[in-house]
Each structure stands twice: as C-alpha cells, then as structure tokens.
Amino acid sequence: MSAQHLRKIPAQDFDLAMTLNSGQVFHWEKAGDGFVGTIGDRAVYVEQCGDPLFVSGGEELIHSYFALDHPLTEICASFPEDPVMNAATEFCRGLRIIRQPKWECLVTFICSAMKQVAHIRQISQKLRERFGEAREINGCVIYTFPSADRIAASSEKELRQCALGYRAKNLLATTRLVARGDVDLEKMSVLPDVDLRARLRELPGVGAKVANCVMLFAYERLRAFPIDVWIERVLREKYFPRARKLNAGRLRAFTEKYFGDHGGYAQQYLFHHARMTKTKTKRKTRSEKFVTTSSVR
DNA sequence: CTCCAGGGATGAT
DNA sequence: ATCATCCATGGA
Numbered sequence: 087m088s089a090q091h092l093r094k095i096p097a098q099d100f101d102l103a104m105t106l107n108s109g110q111v112f113h114w115e116k117a118g119d120g121f122v123g124t125i126g127d128r129a130v131y132v133e134q135c136g137d138p139l140f141v142s143g144g145e146e147l148i149h150s151y152f153a154l155d156h157p158l159t160e161i162c163a164s165f166p167e168d169p170v171m172n173a174a175t176e177f178c179r180g181l182r183i184i185r186q187p188k189w190e191c192l193v194t195f196i197c198s199a200m201k202q203v204a205h206i207r208q209i210s211q212k213l214r215e216r217f218g219e220a221r222e223i224n225g226c227v228i229y230t231f232p233s234a235d236r237i238a239a240s241s242e243k244e245l246r247q248c249a250l251g252y253r254a255k256n257l258l259a260t261t262r263l264v265a266r267g268d269v270d271l272e273k274m275s276v277l278p279d280v281d282l283r284a285r286l287r288e289l290p291g292v293g294a295k296v297a298n299c300v301m302l303f304a305y306e307r308l309r310a311f312p313i314d315v316w317i318e319r320v321l322r323e324k325y326f327p328r329a330r331k332l333n334a335g336r337l338r339a340f341t342e343k344y345f346g347d348h349g350g351y352a353q354q355y356l357f358h359h360a361r362m363t364k365t366k367t368k369r370k371t372r373s374e375k376f377v378t379t380s381s382v383r
Numbered sequence: 384c385t386c387c388a389g390g391g392a393t394g395a396t
Numbered sequence: 397a398t399c400a401t402c403c404a405t406g407g408a
Contacts, residue, residue: 109389199390205406206389251404256391293391314389333398357389386408396399 101180
C-alpha cells in the first residue's frame with residue numbers, strides 16, 4: 087500500500103507487534119511492514135513506525151480497539167513491586183489490553199481450551215474462512231468473524247472440520263443460546279464483575295479461566311486475572327516456591343488481593359514474559375528425573 | 384516417537 | 397468444596 091493512503095494516529099506507550107503477538111488476539115497477519123486484520127466487520131491495515139501508527143480503515147475504531155486511551159503509565163505504576171513483576175513490566179513495555187468484540191472473543195477462548203497459541207490461530211482462521219465474509223485490503227484477502235446466527239446454522243460435524251475436536255459441542259451449544267437471544271452479550275456489559283463472571287460461566291465451554299479472559303479482553307474488566315498453565319507455573323515457582331496444598335482457591339485469593347485494580351494487565355505481562363523467555367530445556371534423562379523426584383520427598 | 388497445550392464437564396470422595 | 401479422569405488435535 088502506498089504511504090499517501092495511510093492516516094497517522096499518535097500512539098505513545100504502544101507496541102503494536104508485541105500486543106498482537108501476546109496471546110490475547112489470534113487473527114492478525116503480517117502484511118508488508120504491518121498487519122492486516124478485521125475489527126468487527128471492517129478490514130484494517132496497521133503499521134507502526136516509531137511511536138505513531140499508520141493505518142487504513144477507520145482511525146477512531148482503531149484508536150478504541152487498541153485501547154490507546156488506557157493510561158499505561160498509571161496502570162504499570164499500580165503493579166506490586168517485586169522482582170518478577172518488575173522484570174515482566176520492563177519486558178512488556180507498550181503491551182496493551184485491547185478491546186475485542188465480545189462474541190468473537192468468547193468463541194475464540196472457548197476454542198482455546200488445551201490448545202497452543204499457534205493452534206488457536208489455526209482454528210480462528212478456519213472458522214473465518216468457512217463461515218465469515220471475505221474482505222480485501224492491502225492486496226490481502228481476510229475474513230470477518232462469523233456471527234452467532236451463521237455458526238448456529240452449521241453443525242457439530244462442520245465445526246469439527248475446523249479442528250475444534252471435543253470443543254465443537256460446547257461451542258455449538260453456546261452459539262445457539264446467543265443466536266436465540268437467550269443470552270445478550272452486549273447487555274451483560276452493565277453487570278458488576280461478580281455477576282458478569284457468573285453469567286459467562288453458565289455458558290457451555292466457559293469455566294473460570296475462559297470467563298476471566300473474556301472479561302479482560304472484551305469487557306474491559308482490568309481486574310480479571312485468568313490463571314492458565316503458564317500463569318500457574320509462574321505463581322508456583324516465583325511466588326510460592328515451596329508451598330504445599332496450593333489449590334485453585336488459594337491461588338485465586340492471592341491474585342485478587344496482590345495484583346490489585348489492574349491485575350489483568352499484570353497477568354498479561356507475566357504471561358507474555360514467561361512465554362517469550364522460556365528456555366527450551368533439554369529433555370531430562372530417566373536418571374535425572376529420578377534424582378529430581380526423589381529429592382523432593 | 385512422546386510430550387504438552389491460555390481447560391471444562393463430569394462423577395467420586 | 398476438592399480432586400481425578402477424560403476429552404481431540406497438532407506443534408514442537
């Protein structure tokens with residue numbers, strides 16, 4: 087795309103590439119010097135050169151989607167002061183929690199159960215290609231995220247062809263609740279955190295973790311603290327290095343009080359930092375495993 | 384080949 | 397309330 091067709095958006099304290107690659111959204115693709123993707127039913131191109139963004143596809147929409155109005159300095163200043171949190175905050179400078187469409191976010195995280203980020207991207211892509219609408223931008227063909235009505239008109243068999251596996255049944259059940267109007271995701275915006283979480287968890291395929299992801303990434307509930315295998319590993323290794331009887335309830339109680347009003351942001355920084363700095367440990371030999379496990383006793 | 388992944392539903396204690 | 401087991405699929 088030639089530069090004169092792009093509009094400039096100021097974007098201080100924002101890292102576009104890190105935000106899109108931090109495991110909160112899964113459909114953006116590299117294109118030229120930037121990324122193409124959809125925001126709702128709009129196709130968008132975004133690239134970052136220095137601080138500002140250069141975009142085509144609707145400046146106000148993009149400004150809101152990437153949450154450029156979030157006071158990132160204040161948010162980071164609200165984090166607890168400890169070495170683990172400080173390292174993650176330094177590493178994730180410019181990473182923002184974006185405002186995703188609710189339906190799209192809910193479906194994506196129902197599909198995320200026991201899946202690697204790379205595979206969630208594949209599932210998202212297949213759902214879009216099969217059920218969404220094509221859009222063309224910057225020489226790329228991309229697809230909108232399909233509506234609840236469109237997915238409700240499909241079958242479990244069709245969904246399984248998108249590599250959904252056992253998640254297909256839950257996704258279809260939740261889709262039908264939304265398509266029939268039994269659940270109104272937009273109206274749920276007015277609910278306080280506790281009630282919103284409870285309502286989300288009534289949906290098939292939505293447990294504590296997925297509910298918190300949807301609250302954080304689509305309902306802008308910045309306290310919501312999803313605990314997945316990565317975060318649980320960080321908490322156990324870094325914050326409770328020698329604790330026994332550390333169950334889910336105990337972890338939840340700790341995270342809710344320790345990480346504060348922007349716990350969701352803190353969680354995302356810990357998550358991304360842990361994933362990006364993971365050391366590809368050489369697989370332990372049988373004898374090493376024996377020494378390790380026996381020394382724990 | 385094996386191991387594991389941004390977990391949830393279910394049933395047994 | 398808390399815990400064990402099963403669930404599909406594919407990347408590493």
